Amino acid sequence: xxxxxxxxxxxxxxxxxxxxxxxxxxxxxxxxxxxxxxxxxxxxxxxxxxxxxxxxxxxxxxxxxxxxxxxxxxxxxxxxxxxxxxxxxxxxxxxxxxxxxxxxxxxxxxxxxxxxxxxxxxxxxxxxxxxxxxxxxxxxxxxxxxxxxxxxxxxxxxxxxxxxxxxxxxxxxxxxxxxxxxxxxxxxxxxxxxxxxxxxxxxxxxxxxxxxxxxxxxxxxxxxxxxxxxxxxxxxxxxxxxxxxxxxxxxxxxxxxxxxxxxxxxxxxxxxxxxxxxxxxxxxxxxxxxxxxxxxxxxxxxxxxxxxxxxxxxxxxxxxxxxxxxxxxxxxxxxxxxxxxxxxxxxxxxxxxxxxxxxx
Amino acid sequence: xxxxxxxxxxxxxxxxxxxxxxxxxxxxxxxxxxxxxxxxxxxxxxxxxxxxxxxxxxxxxxxxxxxxxxxxxxxxxxxxxxxxxxxxxxxxxxxxxxxxxxxxxxxxxxxxxxxxxxxxxxxxxxxxxxxxxxxxxxxxxxxxxxxxxxxxxxxxxxxxxxxxxxxxxxxxxxxxxxxxxxxxxxxxxxxxxxxxxxxxxxxxxxxxxxxxxxxxxxxxxxxxxxxxxxxxxxxxxxxxxxxxxxxxxxxxxxxxxxxxxxxxxxxxxxxxxxxxxxxxxxxxxxxxxxxxxxxxxxxxxxxxx
Numbered sequence: 001x002x003x004x005x006x007x008x009x010x011x012x013x014x015x016x017x018x019x020x021x022x023x024x025x026x027x028x029x030x031x032x033x034x035x036x037x038x039x040x041x042x043x044x045x046x047x048x049x050x051x052x053x054x055x056x057x058x059x060x061x062x063x064x065x066x067x068x069x070x071x072x073x074x075x076x077x078x079x080x081x082x083x084x085x086x087x088x089x090x091x092x093x094x095x096x097x098x099x100x101x102x103x104x105x106x107x108x109x110x111x112x113x114x115x116x117x118x119x120x121x122x123x124x125x126x127x128x129x130x131x132x133x134x135x136x137x138x139x140x141x142x143x144x145x146x147x148x149x150x151x152x153x154x155x156x157x158x159x160x161x162x163x164x165x166x167x168x169x170x171x172x173x174x175x176x177x178x179x180x181x182x183x184x185x186x187x188x189x190x191x192x193x194x195x196x197x198x199x200x201x202x203x204x205x206x207x208x209x210x211x212x213x214x215x216x217x218x219x220x221x222x223x224x225x226x227x228x229x230x231x232x233x234x235x236x237x238x239x240x241x242x243x244x245x246x247x248x249x250x251x252x253x254x255x256x257x258x259x260x261x262x263x264x265x266x267x268x269x270x271x272x273x274x275x276x277x278x279x280x281x282x283x284x285x286x287x288x289x290x291x292x293x294x295x296x297x298x299x300x301x302x303x304x305x306x307x308x309x310x311x312x313x314x315x316x317x318x319x320x321x322x323x324x325x326x327x328x329x330x331x332x333x334x335x336x337x338x339x340x341x342x343x344x345x346x347x348x349x350x351x352x353x354x355x356x357x358x359x360x
Numbered sequence: 361x362x363x364x365x366x367x368x369x370x371x372x373x374x375x376x377x378x379x380x381x382x383x384x385x386x387x388x389x390x391x392x393x394x395x396x397x398x399x400x401x402x403x404x405x406x407x408x409x410x411x412x413x414x415x416x417x418x419x420x421x422x423x424x425x426x427x428x429x430x431x432x433x434x435x436x437x438x439x440x441x442x443x444x445x446x447x448x449x450x451x452x453x454x455x456x457x458x459x460x461x462x463x464x465x466x467x468x469x470x471x472x473x474x475x476x477x478x479x480x481x482x483x484x485x486x487x488x489x490x491x492x493x494x495x496x497x498x499x500x501x502x503x504x505x506x507x508x509x510x511x512x513x514x515x516x517x518x519x520x521x522x523x524x525x526x527x528x529x530x531x532x533x534x535x536x537x538x539x540x541x542x543x544x545x546x547x548x549x550x551x552x553x554x555x556x557x558x559x560x561x562x563x564x565x566x567x568x569x570x571x572x573x574x575x576x577x578x579x580x581x582x583x584x585x586x587x588x589x590x591x592x593x594x595x596x597x598x599x600x601x602x603x604x605x606x607x608x609x610x611x612x613x614x615x616x617x618x619x620x621x622x623x624x625x626x627x628x629x630x631x632x633x634x635x636x637x638x639x640x641x642x643x644x645x646x647x648x649x650x651x652x653x654x655x656x657x658x659x660x661x662x663x664x665x
Contacts, residue, residue: 037575038463038573038574038575039574040463040466040467040470040573040574040575041573041574041575042470042471042573070575156617187616187617187618187619188616189613189616189617190616190624190628191613191628192628193578195575195578196578196579197564197569197571197573197576197578198373198376198564198568198569198576198577198578198580199578199609199613201568201569202369202372202373202568202609202610202613203613203617205369206369206610206613206614206616206617207617209362209365209369209614209617210617210618212617221573221576222471222571222573223569223571223573223576225571226473226569226570226571227569229473230570244470244471244472245471355619356616356619356624357621357623357624359623359624359625359628360625
């Protein structure tokens, strides 16, 4: 009896020793993604999926990617992440702010699985990284164009959730619209969803009924573009180019380009050099791209927008450069002072001139 | 903020859930619980969109949507009525299948613009101040939705067919013993429900948004399902529920856009809050509320002989 057991044990040991080599040669790196909307939203989730496809193209058979779309932010996300981790996934990208707590909770249980959370700030465990793009840089350029293009001096903004990322975008857009056109006013509507075409369309119409003639959005579907087209006003592509609506209503866009980052991180896992980092890239690094300024924009405004974009990319200009006051009139940035990243990451206040309150 | 514009927006926002809910009401009245409304809606949304784009006719689009939704519901019908599968599980599966299936057909239609649905034009009548824009200048589907509510109400209440349907929903064994074709009647009800859900979906993709986006119903089917319970299976209450829900949704967006000083969190919560409130009031008399639910709802019928 004892003998057979030992023999078996030896055989198992030999097998276990042999396996890792075989695994390294043949087993592809498994990369998982969860998206907050459908991959066909033509906005946020679509661009993340483009990043996933780029990873597949880059590494071919040596990676295996999976994704789950339309995952609600909350307990469902935790369940799906657990499943992914149990299925032997090596690296998981969780691509929405609301996945922050689920990501960290699941990461605690699976220390060998690497997690990458988009737009969040919690890295509770050494196997969690965060990454985001400096969308506010792009918003500054779009805000400038919006200020120049409005004739009713009313800009509408469809906002999703009152989180720092969204508030930053509103502030940046307003600041630069105001610089381009001192008479500009901005109406913000909070829809409390990332993706609901019906509600986004209703919000767009509500703003249009108020006389808004340039529309910005921080939601993921192209529904506001359709409403803008119907009303004959201008709009901007969000997260993706939304090129179907060129040259009008869509006169410009912010494109999120995740592919280089995703490829770099998958490579790090393959090479065993992956470690927890916090990445926040902007126009300069190419994570934030500006879509083509359409011909509906006058030549000189296009040139100004390009110059603004170039100076941000070159690091000569920071979109939040003082003097800037907070909404209540108290000083935030002094003349020439620029905001530090900490304040931007936790931004929970409007700047002076924006009306309305930020919901809690 | 103008009340005219608000009421017009209310009509547009409430029509998809109204159509889907009135269809589901008939299905449930026949004793079948079809949780696949979301799946049938989104199938209708893409079928209607595709047909309207290909033919250039919104009317054909809506017909296509009704057919698409009905065809989808027949999968559910065959599974639950002939193969006696569990209605809850099958309905949920139908929703998942519809979402995936519509995304598949929809691949080629992303970013396209549908032909615009014509609005009713009564000439001078539509120009009457207030009443004209609020009541008389919508597209025909809005009126179809209202007509369906009235029709379903009258049919269920006054017609022989309506009585048979209700009998089947209350006690399928008794109805069967009386010689009524329980399965055939239920299949017809399911098909009607599917067609209505399809119309509701197409209203989203052809009028309310108007474009095709994957997953664009975003839970409207579930709201329609909740509306039926909210209405305690009464057609007019479905209409009130749809207006209440749709109306408060657009109202809160409009209040925000107009910069009215009301806390946004409260506004966003309000459609759900008021729905719950009304539900509590309606169902405060528990016995009466329970009486309204079709007795055979969700139960599998298998003829003994």
